[in-house]
Amino acid sequence: MKRGRPLFRWPGILLLCAAISIICIEAYGKKEPLNTPESGRPDLVTIDTLAAFGKLELPPVTFFHDKHTEALLKEKKDCKTCHLVEDDKLSLTFKRSKATRPAEIKQIYHSNCIGCHMDMAAAGKKSGPPDGMCRSCHNAEPKIAAARLDVEVNKILHFRHVGSKSVPSKTTDKDNCNRCHHVYDKEAKKIVYVKGKEATCGYCHLEKQKDDVKSLRQASHLECVLCHLDLANKEVKETGPYVCAGCHGKDGQVLVAKKNQEAVAKLPDKEIPRLKAGQPDFALITLDPKLESAKALKPVLMNPVAFDHKAHERSNDSCHVCHHKTVDSCQTCHTLLGKKEGGSVRFEEAMHLRASKQSCLGCHGEKQAALSCAGCHSHMDKIRRPDDATCRQCHMPLPKTVLQGRGELRDDVVLTPKQKSGIAEVMLKGRNMKPGVYAVEDIPEKAVIRELVDQYEPAEMPHRKIVLTLMKGMKDNSLAGYFHSEQGTICQGCHHNSPAAKKPPRCGNCHGKPFDPRQPNRPGLQAAFHGECMGCHKAIKLAKPAATACTECHKEKKKEPA
Amino acid sequence: MSTENTAVKRTLLTPFNIAAAIIVLIGVAITFLRFTKGLAGVTNLSDNNPWGIWIGFDLLCGVALAAGGYTTSAACYVFGLRRYHSAVRPAILTAFLGYSLVVLALHYDVGRPWRLPYPFFVQAGTTSVLFEVGLCVFLYLITLFIEWTPACLEWLGYKKARNLIVNMTLALTIFGVVLSTMHQSSLGALFLIAPSKLHPLWYSTYLPLFFFVSSIAAGLSMVIFEGTLSHRYMHHKMDETYLAEHDHVTFGFAKGAALVLACYFCLKVVGITMDNNWDYLATGFGAWFLLELLGFVALPCLLYAMAVRERNLRLIRWSAVLTVLGIVLNRFNVSLVAFNWQLPSADRYFPSWMEIAISIFIVTVGLLIFRFIASHMPIFYEHPAHKEHGLEPRPDEEHEPEFEPARHGFGH
């Protein structure tokens, strides 16, 4: 075998590799994906500026902003160490105002970050990664993720700013709205303040930057954080947070909430003054005859909805809960037949769509998820059409004084906003907003459930106690009160699918044997009892009685002696 | 006289015999345990892992490695490659013993072994691939037995019966190839029913094809391997024909094995491609799969090819060992390693020492029986009474001139 030996080399090497593989590589079962970070910090900024220029060579840098501000503070250095000043304002970008080329940006980051780290290390202080340890910053699998809580400027936070002496008005105007609110003047190509057009930042500043309009993140940081920083530098005692965790961290938000509560406690009546945006106290929600789509219709109006705007302001945290895109009337975008600006959502849908957060029914539905409501409302199906009486609680007839003939508007009535407000006020007066129930004597104290007694004694349900607890849960809630003002309504939470009455039907009237093929989705009597009771307890997160603790509701039947 | 006795004594107490005796004793003891304490007392089988090495090794590997029977007899009788003739009987014997031991192992594994004939005689589950495996194995075992009987009958001296069976050789061979194709591929098809339990790199709709093609390679390699062992330990039983043809058989089968392994390698690649499973190759299981494919399919293929070109018998023999190990590895992977791959490692199966002992026991029993039969019956040599003539001269042989040697006679 002349050429044998060299030929053995390669198979030998292959075999050796195979042998090593057997020892080293263990074929485990399917692994869970990596990348489940162990904790989250609100100040984690992912620096991926170069991603805009193409594929990144190394993973983006995980940068902890608060860590650096703390460290600089110890050195008595401030934000200008990293952020340049342009137009009297700090630039939000790192050490640059107008660098556009990727090589330039990379050089700025590397020389400044690593340079500072090296300087600190040379001075003997604790510092970040030095030159050469690329992956310490360009971390592919960071163990810490960004955990930022959203910031909401609700009405109390807004009020604190409005009433703050540290936020003076920029003009001679008494109100300091012009400090933050502005609009964009397209002709002058700059932002100006227009009185009466103050609105939520988020209406124009969207999630991502669009042309010249900064993203919400950039805009809010420029306005809020820089102002807070300014005040802090001027040594104002009470100023807002300017570190990441102060607004976005859990502890920071707890502190803000505490301060909000303290501010509310100081107010007379503990009531936050209304925003001064020229909004009406009452509104009549009806098809606006002035608007294009309604022109063709004769002004015979169906029962409109009289809307207590003032009360709704009180019970919501901010305007944009309902006014999600603009403070103008909903019908500007949500017309009768739907418009592109409104996402083709028609007016009727905008008012009634249950899946939406902004619609009337949608918002009311969300409120029904509260613990004091969920017991009954969680097991009411979402597709059922409300009965007419419920519709009429909102859609009330116009006062006879403005009507003529067969319900048409009087010819001389012109529906200006002020007129509508007045009509609405009239319609809303005298409504019963308190929850109603039958007299206590008429509510059975105990409901003894004797049907199906077999393994257990009859269940003695504390009926009156439950009803009164439900009533208590609605005490200060005008939404609940208004819709449960009729006496028999609250009973229908359990005594369902039947007309409201002082003597509602027994469960056994409708629920019989299980698995009846004629009533496929109707539970049998035992499951009706258990499903109703256990379902309610689960929805209101009642710990006791536990669903599996049978004897807490019905005692075990003692075995009869033989 | 006394020298003869001591000679006999010495030959009985060889290391192999002692080891075999120990193994057999342990095996018998565990058999007793198996049939008094049930499967729970002897195996590590569980509800999640119903099949262990008694199926994975004894059944799957046993059947694959016994494929030498049909490949050799097909090569010799159907394809007319007459010079492999002397390899046929040993291959048939290996196959016959292999399949018998498979059935023996089944008696250990199955819950009610006395009911093993039920699918054929009581109630047939014809929707089941296992039924098809069972039926084919059953029929093939009978076929192999019949194909083996001429050796036994020659030893016993029953000429007429022997000649009768030898006449049926072609029919038996064809029947054997048909049955073997079906059950070798069906053993792979057994796992088609559980795609959710078998790792995607091993699961494919081509599983039956993979098992069939690899069984051919396994058979050819086993014949080489068994020939090597027999040459070493049973040399004294081999006649001139066997010895003269032996190298030719080795080279010929090595060539065949190289080509079949190449075909199998390509089929496996096709299998991955059709299901687009390339990403799995980057995982731990992927590395294991590559080890099986590259180290135990591609490597022996290459080695075979090189060895044939270099006329290197030693390399061929080692390649045969590698191929056989590769087939064993593949069957283990499909039935034990890549099976239930998604279960957490606490729920995975590893055989108990008693299961391993029984498998070794069964193999040892096979070796002992093989040695007995090969030592006493005309397996490695042609029986003198049947050496010169085939049974019925072939029609065209009648006019053959005198100097044509009659060793290419038809029949065993």
Next chain:
Amino acid sequence: MRRRTFLGLLGAAGAGIVFGKSAHAGGNKQFEGYPESFGVLFDATRCIGCRKCEAGCNKVNELPAPDRPFDDLKVLDVKRRTHAKTYTVVNRYDNIPGAAGPVYRKFQCNHCLEPACASACFVRAFTKTKQGGVIWDSSVCVGCRYCMIACPFDVPTFEYSEVLTPRIRKCTLCSPLITSGKLAVPGCVGACPNESLVYGKRAELIKIARERIRMFPGRYVDHIYGEREMGGTNWLYLSGVPFKAIGMREDLGITSAPELTSGALATVPVIAVTWPVLLTGIYAVSKRREKIAREERLQAVAKVEEEAKAKLAQAKAQAEADKKAAVEREVKKALEQAAKAKTTEGA
């Protein structure tokens, strides 16, 4: 030449298998299930993990008493599977994102429309009854446990500790008890206090499930598990959290198990028919070539023989001629000599 033929035909055979691999015996037929088939709908949003279903099953099937009583809820701290003494277990799943509390799931045979176990059993020990349950017949079972390999849900259990009569154990949907009239609904369904389990016709249960999803869109994952999985099962599941989170595999696909092997099985009779023809053909061809080779050899030998004969004859003739010529020469010589001698004498 012959070796190449062998290998070439092998390749052809292989190719034949490849292309014939999806030969089903039957066109586009699909089994939609027996129309009167019953099933159970399990609603994971209702189950409270009380284990009364396990107790009910144990009672009606007269199973052996468990190690820990059924009202011991600490048992739910670990995940369990069924074993030879239980037909069903309930498992608890905690800390599922999006769920308010723990979610419970009952595990038992799913009674597939086209069961893998029934397809896999080589003695037809499993039957898909008209009632809907898949039941096992102990009178033919060999104990090969292929059903356990085949079941995608890992349901059948085996009595490994029994020596002579090990049985396969699994939920029967109380089919024998219901069919004989002893029970109206399966034991577990009857024991459930709040109808997390509903027994009814499978078609009806699907309608009920769809209605529940429609009525409470936020409550359920919009999928009825078992409607199409593995070709459809008679045990259906509704859940408020992803099914994967409660231990149910979502990657099983909708192909029923018998369909997975019917292709391979359909190839078998084809092999049984074509292989003998193919192999006999190869044999005949190889025999024919041998015969032709032998004839050619004989012919060549005959030709050489003839040539040799001719040469021999020629040589012989030549020898004859030579001999004749030599003789004539000698005779001539002798005559000449005689003549010469005569002339010398005469003078």
